[in-house]
Amino acid sequence: MLFSDLMEETFFSMKSNKSRASLTILGIVIGIGSVIAMISVGQGVSAGITSQIESLGTNLLVVSPGQQKSTSVVRGGMGSATTLTQEDSDAIVEQIVDITAVAPTVSSRKQVTAKGTNTNTSIYGIDTKYFSVKNTSVELGTEITEAQLKSKSKVAILGPTTRDDLFGEDVDPIGQKIRINSQEYTVIGVTVAKGGTGMGSSDDLIYIPLTTAQQYLTGNTKLSTINIQVTDADMMTYVEEEISALLLARHNIADAASADFSIMNQADMLDTMSSVSDTLTLLLGAIAGISLLVGGIGIMNMMLTTVTERTREIGLRKSLGASKSDISNQFLAESVVLTFIGGIIGIVLGWVAAWMITTLSSTTTVVTSWSIFLAVGISAFIGIVFGYYPAHRAAKLDPIEALRYQ
Amino acid sequence: MIKCEHITKTYITGDTETPVLKDINFNIDEGEFVAIIGPSGSGKSTLMNILGALDRPTSGKYFLNNKNVFDMSEAETAAIRSEEIGFVFQSFNLLPRATVLRNVMLPLIYNTHIPKSARRAKAEKALTAVGLDTDRWHHLSNQLSGGQMQRVAIARALINDPGIILADEPTGNLDSKTGAIVLDTFSKLNSVDGHTIILITHDAHVAEHAKRVIEIKDGAIVADRKNNLKI
Numbered sequence: 001m002l003f004s005d006l007m008e009e010t011f012f013s014m015k016s017n018k019s020r021a022s023l024t025i026l027g028i029v030i031g032i033g034s035v036i037a038m039i040s041v042g043q044g045v046s047a048g049i050t051s052q053i054e055s056l057g058t059n060l061l062v063v064s065p066g067q068q069k070s071t072s073v074v075r076g077g078m079g080s081a082t083t084l085t086q087e088d089s090d091a092i093v094e095q096i097v098d099i100t101a102v103a104p105t106v107s108s109r110k111q112v113t114a115k116g117t118n119t120n121t122s123i124y125g126i127d128t129k130y131f132s133v134k135n136t137s138v139e140l141g142t143e144i145t146e147a148q149l150k151s152k153s154k155v156a157i158l159g160p161t162t163r164d165d166l167f168g169e170d171v172d173p174i175g176q177k178i179r180i181n182s183q184e185y186t187v188i189g190v191t192v193a194k195g196g197t198g199m200g201s202s203d204d205l206i207y208i209p210l211t212t213a214q215q216y217l218t219g220n221t222k223l224s225t226i227n228i229q230v231t232d233a234d235m236m237t238y239v240e241e242e243i244s245a246l247l248l249a250r251h252n253i254a255d256a257a258s259a260d261f262s263i264m265n266q267a268d269m270l271d272t273m274s275s276v277s278d279t280l281t282l283l284l285g286a287i288a289g290i291s292l293l294v295g296g297i298g299i300m301n302m303m304l305t306t307v308t309e310r311t312r313e314i315g316l317r318k319s320l321g322a323s324k325s326d327i328s329n330q331f332l333a334e335s336v337v338l339t340f341i342g343g344i345i346g347i348v349l350g351w352v353a354a355w356m357i358t359t360l361s362s363t364t365t366v367v368t369s370w371s372i373f374l375a376v377g378i379s380a381f382i383g384i385v386f387g388y389y390p391a392h393r394a395a396k397l398d399p400i401e402a403l404r405y406q
Numbered sequence: 407m408i409k410c411e412h413i414t415k416t417y418i419t420g421d422t423e424t425p426v427l428k429d430i431n432f433n434i435d436e437g438e439f440v441a442i443i444g445p446s447g448s449g450k451s452t453l454m455n456i457l458g459a460l461d462r463p464t465s466g467k468y469f470l471n472n473k474n475v476f477d478m479s480e481a482e483t484a485a486i487r488s489e490e491i492g493f494v495f496q497s498f499n500l501l502p503r504a505t506v507l508r509n510v511m512l513p514l515i516y517n518t519h520i521p522k523s524a525r526r527a528k529a530e531k532a533l534t535a536v537g538l539d540t541d542r543w544h545h546l547s548n549q550l551s552g553g554q555m556q557r558v559a560i561a562r563a564l565i566n567d568p569g570i571i572l573a574d575e576p577t578g579n580l581d582s583k584t585g586a587i588v589l590d591t592f593s594k595l596n597s598v599d600g601h602t603i604i605l606i607t608h609d610a611h612v613a614e615h616a617k618r619v620i621e622i623k624d625g626a627i628v629a630d631r632k633n634n635l636k637i
Contacts, residue, residue, distance in 0.1 A: 001518070315499075316499045316501075319487060320487065320493070321485065321487040323480065324481075326516055
């Protein structure tokens with residue numbers, strides 16, 4: 001039997017049963033469409049989380065002061081300890097290879113006032129390397145210079161949200177004065193907006209030179225964090241261990257379990273978050289998969305009905321010289337074509353659904369090529385699996401019985 | 407062309423064995439027009455199924471063109487049905503919603519030896535041979551009369567140029583007038599075109615059209631005689 005004949009027979013039989021064929025296709029369309037749409041939501045969430053974490057910087061290790069060994073019953077909050085010093089930061093620069101840059105910071109939450117307005121925000125004391133390590137830059141004005149660091153200048157770079165709070169949206173605040181801890185600072189820049197909300201937002205804060213912060217805000221040379229950019233993603237774990245060993249030695253701690261600092265590995269964080277979003281994708285996909293399964297059962301149901309209805313025709317075809325495989329191929333082709341058509345429409349519909357989800361809600365969606373391949377693969381698989389049994393039943397019909405069938 | 411040696415067929419239902427054919431022996435040569443006649447339950451339909459390679463005998467040998475059908479695989483018997491046998495059924499068995507031409511060409515999709523381009527010409531030749539008017543060729547099969555339907559079915563049986571045409575009660579669903587036209591068609595195909603025709607019937611009048619009559623009763627041949635045709 002020629003392939004072209006197989007297709008002609010398939011479309012002829014689908015044409016003679018238009019409404020049933022279209023309803024069966026609809027089942028597959030809904031199944032495939034929801035798989036594509038659901039996975040696109042999962043992928044969108046995943047991509048959002050990844051880009052947010054990556055916006056913090058590339059190949060980043062962040063050392064924070066941790067629990068201090070003390071006899072006190074009251075434990076300090078995370079990061080409240082002051083065990084990291086400028087010397088620790090300098091030691092990392094000197095002794096650890098495979099790092100691109102080290103950016104120590106001091107942070108503190110303060111009330112900030114400008115002309116007639118005020119806000120409570122985080123003040124970050126940073127050095128010149130901070131912006132490159134954190135993958136950020138100024139949208140307006142200039143970054144902090146070596147000279148400003150040396151002279152402990154009272155200059156400030158505002159996050160876009162802080163700028164909005166203090167001066168109003170889209171106002172150029174360069175040259176304006178703000179007051180932090182009743183000291184006057186000159187605004188020299190505004191950083192680019194990075195999105196994100198909450199404590200980790202890099203939009204709602206003020207950057208001032210590290211030395212200025214140590215002098216006027218904290219009054220000591222302790223550090224809040226040390227951000228380290230590693231040269232290569234594969235070196236992350238190794239460098240993390242090196243820094244840990246170095247700091248343990250510097251702080252005279254023998255047991256790593258009682259370290260007075262902690263190191264956040266960006267890669268680990270990414271892994272954790274993406275495993276969460278992968279689970280979400282899987283869950284959404286599985287729910288959608290159920291409708292695909294129901295669609296597949298619809299195919300099988302229709303094909304079984306068709307085989308019963310066309311028993312005499314099968315007997316006739318066998319008497320005209322159709323072999324078992326000719327008969328089973330014909331019915332298999334029918335179910336595969338049904339699922340294939342359903343699959344194509346489903347992909348388009350899923351895409352439209354994903355687009356509508358993005359447009360109508362704030363959820364981003366990403367239709368990836370693998371989710372399309374998956375959907376096409378699943379629909380072909382369904383066509384074959386759910387078409388096989390009816391086709392097999394048709395093929396093994398006894399031609400004499402089939403011809404006698406009323 | 408056809409050689410049946412000691413063919414038996416026994417249906418087994420549970421513990422009871424029902425012998426349908428008992429030791430059938432006969433030969434049919436090329437160009438013969440044979441009627442196999444017998445009352446219902448005589449086993450003639452079972453015999454036709456065996457002759458048409460749709461069924462296998464329980465024992466005995468059936469040679470079709472010197473090939474033992476008993477030893478063939480399912481694919482081989484399918485090929486035999488495709489290329490060497492043309493079936494004509496009592497109830498026509500045409501595809502409804504399909505045109506006459508499509509119905510006639512249907513067997514060709516299972517015969518890969520004939521190129522697709524040659525199909526149309528073969529169908530037209532077969533339809534001409536059964537004398538169906540050209541203006542009917544594009545009609546849907548369910549728009550035809552019974553006699554026309556049966557002639558389409560005969561054209562379908564002819565399309566592969568089979569050695570044998572097996573007709574099972576071809577006039578059973580037709581009135582005597584259209585039945586006569588169909589039987590004339592068979593006679594013409596036999597005498598003019600030289601097709602071997604085996605006609606299964608219970609009707610002695612129908613059997614009169616054949617050159618040879620094999621009479622079967624209770625699964626055994628009771629008579630095998632030549633007809634003196636009054637042509």
